[in-house]
Amino acid sequence: MGITKTDLFSMEQNAIAHMAKVLGHPARIAILQYLVRSTTCINGDLVQELGLAQATISQHLRELKEIGFIQGTIEGVSVCYCINPEKWAELSHLFGAFFDDYNKIQKSNCC
Amino acid sequence: MGITKTDLFSMEQNAIAHMAKVLGHPARIAILQYLVRSTTCINGDLVQELGLAQATISQHLRELKEIGFIQGTIEGVSVCYCINPEKWAELSHLFGAFFDDYNKIQKSNCC
């Protein structure tokens, strides 16, 4: 199939999975880390930095933008990308809560 | 292509992406949440809980086990799965650090 049965799961489960999926490619992790370090960047920067084709990077940027992790503003002939602070906070909280649930509820009654 | 160029990225970037990718499916999020709440489970529990076929759940369990998020011990005719505490801590730290980098370095000099 290749198609996820999202209707079987809660909104929160689908949201976490969707965000994780977007984070699930090293190029997109690298782009986000580059943005965190450099504050902003353009597609061209990343072609130099990552060594992927321009078209490929544009595609990864679009995925990051669609889910809201980054935002871009047109600056002349190029587009300036940066982290979206609100979404980054949301992401951080959602994953933080997901991981913390385990620490709260139990410690080591494992099988 | 469909094949990720892992050689272009750092070990850490590939590790984060790999972990995120495994988290990038709502069934696997649901399995982990179920385990967090219930401490342990078997494949059959999840067939009831999730409504996916046994073979499909077995496949998701294998992915979670391969990366180490969960561990299983044989109990008679069934296999008892639970969260792997060490890996969960690693996961939590890795993602925590990734998210925190942004908060440490900058606040809002966005484009």
Add this chain to the structure above:
DNA sequence: TTATAATATTGCAATATTACGATTAATAGA
């Protein structure tokens, strides 16, 4: 207006993922 520069989009090939029926393997109990 024409040329240039930077990105986005399109189309495609190769590979990966998701899902499940059918089968197999392994254990417990009669």
Add this chain to the structure above:
DNA sequence: TCTATTAATCGTAATATTGCAATATTATAA
């Protein structure tokens, strides 16, 4: 041993992802 139970694996179909060349789009500069 025979049978039922449970889960893993195999095989396969449908769909998704990755990556890039080619092309289109958009904005600046001459």
